[in-house]
Amino acid sequence: MMKLIQIFSSRRTWAWPYILFMAMFVVLPLILVGVYAFTDIDGNFTIRNFMKFFTHSEAIQTFLYSLMIAVFNTAICLLIGYPAAYIMAQEEFKTPKVMAMLFILPMWINFLLRTVATVELFNMCGLPLGEGALLFGLCYDYLPFMIYPIYNTLLKMDNSLVEAAQDLGANRWTCFWKVIVPLSMPGVYSGIVMVFMPTVSTFAIAELLTHNNIKLFGSLIQDYITTTDLLNYGAVLSLVLLIIIGLTSFFGDHDSKDGEGIV
Amino acid sequence: MKSIKNILFVLFVFSPFAITMAQSNLTYELRIGATRDVALLEDFPESFAGEKVNIKLANSSYSTFGTLETADVLTPLDFFFADVSSPALQAWGDSIYSYTDAEGVSWTVWRTKKEVKNRSQKVLRQNAYHVFETYVQGVTHGPSHSTAWLGWLCAGLLFLAGIVYSVVLIIQRRREKNLTPVEQETLRRKRMGMRRHYGSQLYLWLLLLVLYAPIALIAVFSFTKSKILGNWTGFSFDLYLNLFTGKADAGLNSAIWYTVIIALIAAIVSTLLGTLAAIGIYNMRARSRKVVSFLNSVPMINPDIITGISLFLLFVALGVSQGLATVCIAHVVFCTPYVVLSVLPRLSRMNPNTYEAALDLGATPAQALRMVMLPELWPGMLSGFILALTLSVDDFGVTFFTKGSGGLETLSTFIYSDARKGGLTPELRPLFTIILIVMLAVLIYINIRNSKQEEK
Numbered sequence: 001m002m003k004l005i006q007i008f009s010s011r012r013t014w015a016w017p018y019i020l021f022m023a024m025f026v027v028l029p030l031i032l033v034g035v036y037a038f039t040d041i042d043g044n045f046t047i048r049n050f051m052k053f054f055t056h057s058e059a060i061q062t063f064l065y066s067l068m069i070a071v072f073n074t075a076i077c078l079l080i081g082y083p084a085a086y087i088m089a090q091e092e093f094k095t096p097k098v099m100a101m102l103f104i105l106p107m108w109i110n111f112l113l114r115t116v117a118t119v120e121l122f123n124m125c126g127l128p129l130g131e132g133a134l135l136f137g138l139c140y141d142y143l144p145f146m147i148y149p150i151y152n153t154l155l156k157m158d159n160s161l162v163e164a165a166q167d168l169g170a171n172r173w174t175c176f177w178k179v180i181v182p183l184s185m186p187g188v189y190s191g192i193v194m195v196f197m198p199t200v201s202t203f204a205i206a207e208l209l210t211h212n213n214i215k216l217f218g219s220l221i222q223d224y225i226t227t228t229d230l231l232n233y234g235a236v237l238s239l240v241l242l243i244i245i246g247l248t249s250f251f252g253d254h255d256s257k258d259g260e261g262i263v
Numbered sequence: 264m265k266s267i268k269n270i271l272f273v274l275f276v277f278s279p280f281a282i283t284m285a286q287s288n289l290t291y292e293l294r295i296g297a298t299r300d301v302a303l304l305e306d307f308p309e310s311f312a313g314e315k316v317n318i319k320l321a322n323s324s325y326s327t328f329g330t331l332e333t334a335d336v337l338t339p340l341d342f343f344f345a346d347v348s349s350p351a352l353q354a355w356g357d358s359i360y361s362y363t364d365a366e367g368v369s370w371t372v373w374r375t376k377k378e379v380k381n382r383s384q385k386v387l388r389q390n391a392y393h394v395f396e397t398y399v400q401g402v403t404h405g406p407s408h409s410t411a412w413l414g415w416l417c418a419g420l421l422f423l424a425g426i427v428y429s430v431v432l433i434i435q436r437r438r439e440k441n442l443t444p445v446e447q448e449t450l451r452r453k454r455m456g457m458r459r460h461y462g463s464q465l466y467l468w469l470l471l472l473v474l475y476a477p478i479a480l481i482a483v484f485s486f487t488k489s490k491i492l493g494n495w496t497g498f499s500f501d502l503y504l505n506l507f508t509g510k511a512d513a514g515l516n517s518a519i520w521y522t523v524i525i526a527l528i529a530a531i532v533s534t535l536l537g538t539l540a541a542i543g544i545y546n547m548r549a550r551s552r553k554v555v556s557f558l559n560s561v562p563m564i565n566p567d568i569i570t571g572i573s574l575f576l577l578f579v580a581l582g583v584s585q586g587l588a589t590v591c592i593a594h595v596v597f598c599t600p601y602v603v604l605s606v607l608p609r610l611s612r613m614n615p616n617t618y619e620a621a622l623d624l625g626a627t628p629a630q631a632l633r634m635v636m637l638p639e640l641w642p643g644m645l646s647g648f649i650l651a652l653t654l655s656v657d658d659f660g661v662t663f664f665t666k667g668s669g670g671l672e673t674l675s676t677f678i679y680s681d682a683r684k685g686g687l688t689p690e691l692r693p694l695f696t697i698i699l700i701v702m703l704a705v706l707i708y709i710n711i712r713n714s715k716q717e718e719k
Contacts, residue, residue: 011618015543015555018536018599022558025596029573030561036576084470087463097713099467101706106474108702109481109695112659112678116687117477124480140474201566204659208682218568225572225664231579238572249564 033242036235049236059220059237066217067244070200073138074146077195078188080139081146085187086180088147089154100151103144111141115208129210137209138199145194153187154180197248201241217241478699485692503693511690518677519694522656525587525673529594530651536595537602538644542636544603545610559600567660570597575664585667593665594655601654602647609643 040046053059088099106114118137122129161183165175203218221241225234439450488501505511544555562570574593578585613636621631659675666676681687 011542011546013543014539015541015547018540018543018603019555019558021536021595021599022561025574025577025592026558026561029577030569032576032580033569033573080470083463084467087467090463098706098710101710102471103474105699105702105706106478107657108653109478109699110657110659110675110678112675112682113481113687113691113695114477116678116682117480121477121480140477143474197564198566201568203568204663204679208679221568221572222663225575231576234572235576238569241566242569245564245566245569 030242033235033238036232037239040232041229049233052233053236053240062215062220063217063240066200069134069138069216070196073135073142073199074192074196076135076139077143077146078192081143081191082150082188085147085150085154088151089157100148103147107144112204112208114141115205119209129213131210131214134206134209134214137205138202141205142195142199145198146191149190149194150184150187153184157183193248197245200244200248478695481692482696482699485696488689502689506690506693512688514672514677515688515690515694518672518674521587521671522673522675525590525594525662526652526655528591529598529655530648532591533595533598533602533651534644534648537599537647538606538640540599541603541606541610541643545607559603562597563600565597567658568664571661571664574661578665584669585665586669586671589665589667590662590671590673593661594658597658597661598651598654601650602644605647605650606640606643609640613639 037049038045038047040048084103115137118140119129119133122133122136127133157180162175162179165179170178201218202216203222206214206216207219217237218241221234221237223234224230224237227234439447442450484495485502486498486500487495488499489496509516540555540559544552544559547555565573571593574589574596575585578589583589617635617639618631621635622628626634656674658673659679662673663676663679666672672680678687678691681691
């Protein structure tokens with residue numbers, strides 16, 4: 001009994017319940033994805049499902065298309081989000097905090113409801129629902145994820161560097177490209193990661209925005225994983241997505257701390 | 264004077280948008296009607312058991328509606344209870360049943376042949392039943408009830424504002440002609456800066472306008488009782504009343520309750536678990552701390568769908584029936600890392616020796632935790648708790664895969680299944696309008712408090 005008390009008075013052990021919980025509900029499930037991907041429906045080892053992916057043209061095409069959409073969306077978010085973050089971070093701006101909050105506030109409205117409202121808006125304006133609507137909706141949903149990390153790095157940036165550049169004769173444009181942009185790269189990286197990863201794995205938004213006419217990889221996974229007989233193939237697709245996510249977070253792991261303040 | 268000028272300028276810039284809005288509303292008016300598919304797959308278990316049928320919005324079938332004959336008049340309710348195997352529905356073809364309710368919404372049952380793949384991927388031909396809710400706009404309500412007049416009014420006001428602004432500008436320029444060249448130069452410089460300033464302001468506000476347009480749509484149409492978003496049938500508080508008196512859809516009510524219950528459970532559990540874990544992690548040796556921190560970041564990096572699917576596979580493998588418990592566990596999984604991250608900074612800020620001191624003075628670990636650490640940690644715990652609440656309420660992906668098929672719905676999944684049917688339960692509009700207003704109020708409150716603190 002004394003020994004037990006001793007163990008628990010060492011604060012190091014207080015993390016044990018959490019570690020156990022994580023092992024059970026984070027690590028084990030992720031391993032299970034791999035296990036299901038390499039077994040058939042009776043639980044025997046097989047690589048048939050895995051081979052099926054490479055010959056399954058629908059899956060490959062959807063996968064590539066989703067990647068393309070994700071890249072496009074990330075690029076659009078960056079192009080729109082960077083100037084917004086830059087403007088907000090500038091000193092002459094009087095109420096940057098309110099602005100930053102205003103950009104995040106829509107995220108408190110359920111994103112599915114916002115998506116439905118976007119569809120309705122497109123209908124009202126007589127715009128067709130297709131690729132354009134998809135990109136608009138995705139950009140609309142993930143723009144705050146791009147703005148926030150960039151805004152944070154720009155705020156933290158040492159302004160004396162900019163002043164030094166100006167004193168040394170750089171005009172506004174040079175100063176922006178040679179000083180501000182390189183300094184804000186960590187924020188840009190984490191913004192890209194934070195937009196790219198949810199976009200590539202999105203599944204409900206695409207369905208609603210295009211009335212299920214355009215299928216993204218996430219929807220494909222959803223279809224297979226919820227069909228009992230094809231669950232193992234769904235696991236293969238999930239594994240592919242997991243690899244993409246792993247790669248992205250590996251390459252984007254420059255300074256992910258900037259994004260943590262979001263939500 | 265200056266601020267009035269700014270307002271006028273913004274109005275002027277927006278006037279083309281308003282005009283387009285007004286015009287688009289007019290053309291909308293002339294269309295036969297917006298049609299949406301409200302067919303419920305679950306309503307026809309006989310015909311769709313286990314099958315996936317891709318239901319498309321019948322945008323292309325406006326013309327079809329005009330020529331088809333109405334064979335029978337059924338109310339939507341009648342249809343839902345109608346025997347699907349009745350002789351009237353047996354023959355192939357586009358037999359149509361339609362019914363127009365008091366609101367001008369016509370319900371149409373339309374049957375098509377559909378190619379469906381069965382489990383073994385064989386192509387079957389099968390009946391597909393669609394229930395269309397058709398709103399015939401121009402006929403029932405006419406332009407007087409439309410929103411077009413609002414658009415035109417805005418456009419008119421904006422245009423007037425633009426004219427006034429230009430006149431003011433011309434007068435100002437006239438006056439400046441009498442200034443010396445030096446004064447004119449400084450004025451020009453100042454204008455350049457102003458232009459840059461207002462250009463960036465304009466950019467942000469335009470962006471916000473686009474960002475808030477769909478939300479504004481929800482908010483505006485929460486004050487009309489029309490079933491369809493985007494169709495104004497006169498001002499009314501009915502939806503709010505329905506929401507608060509429980510007259511809304513039963514599914515919505517239970518979804519709200521489940522959302523609240525799940526969020527509370529998940530937030531409380533993850534706050535406790537996360538705080539303990541944070542204390543543990545903080546006191547670990549560097550290497551094991553690194554490992555646990557990595558583990559902690561995994562659920563944050565993982566997108567919803569991966570977390571959801573992996574947990575789904577776990578529950579399938581364990582043979583656990585999915586329901587409230589599994590959803591709660593799943594929510595704790597993705598909420599706890601954020602709690603850990605919001606408690607850790609508080610720990611590094613507090614004096615590490617106070618806890619030891621309490622133990623030396625004879626406190627039990629539990630006492631020391633309660634009386635020494637908690638007072639220091641609770642701001643971090645609170646922000647973690649609030650973060651967990653928001654994450655849980657907002658979650659869709661994880662809930663979707665772990666809720667099972669027992670009929671458990673949270674708000675997110677309810678909206679999803681609602682939207683798939685094509686319609687949206689009208690009471691969702693006031694619900695989210697209220698959430699938005701509360702959030703705005705909180706934002707304004709925080710802002711006022713912060714500025715007051717800064718003044719001190």
